[in-house]
Amino acid sequence: MPLGSNTKLYETPNHPFQGERIAAEGDLVGRYGLKNKEELWRAESELRDYRREARRLLGQVATDELVRQETEQFLARLIRLGILDEGDGLDNVLGLDVTDVLERRLQTVAYRKGLANTTAQARQFIVHGHVTVDGARVTRPSYTVEVAEEDSLAFDENSPLTDELHPERAEGQQ
Incomplete structure (x- = not known):
């Protein structure tokens, strides 16, 4: 990211005062030893990006060779990072939880x-x-x-x- 860039790498929650969400975030911050909730929100944004990419690939025509190649590369990246297991598909990406991302830190x-x-x-x-x-x-x-x-x-x-x-x-x- 170039110097002087003001782009945040995460999104904050839409509803800031939800007791249940706040408690769940506090539990994750404590369990994974995060410095603050911003680190959790970054992991959630990373997961959101994975899901968005999986939905985009699922929505395209699977017969197209370029789409098939993109899908293989995307899944190979997630397997290399340890977020997915061997043999998992795009449907498994949609079932991921934020803890799957936090476990790889x-x-x-x-x-x-x-x-x-x-x-x-x-x-x-x-x-x-x-x-x-x-x-x-x-x-x-x-x-x-x-x-x-x-x-x-x-x-x-x-x-x-x-x-x-x-x-x-x-x-x-x-």
Whole structure:
């Protein structure tokens, strides 16, 4: 995005004061260790874009070779990101939930892999530069981890957290 661009990457809710929605958002923010609801709204907007693209592809004539190729590329991208499973189709994209997108964040994947005790601690380790993906330091907790990169998550070799006896590391962490 060019400098000075004022475009938001997410949409806020249409009805700002709905108790049930606010409670559900608060639960997701807490469960996934998000900094604020803006991060949740970004994930919801990303999911909305996936669904919009799937509806567009479903609405076009499937016999057209270009549409078939576009569909394959779109599904391959979602499979590579780990949002869909092998063999899933466009109908499965419409059934996705925001948690499917949140589960692929670096922060969540690092927590699930055992690099941190909590999602908040995983976020701190990432922001402070202790976590690498494929040997490259990544400091964005919202980074989407591809399935192929998942096994390459580790602590940075220069990080004090590489020491097994570091007090912030839990028993059995990698």
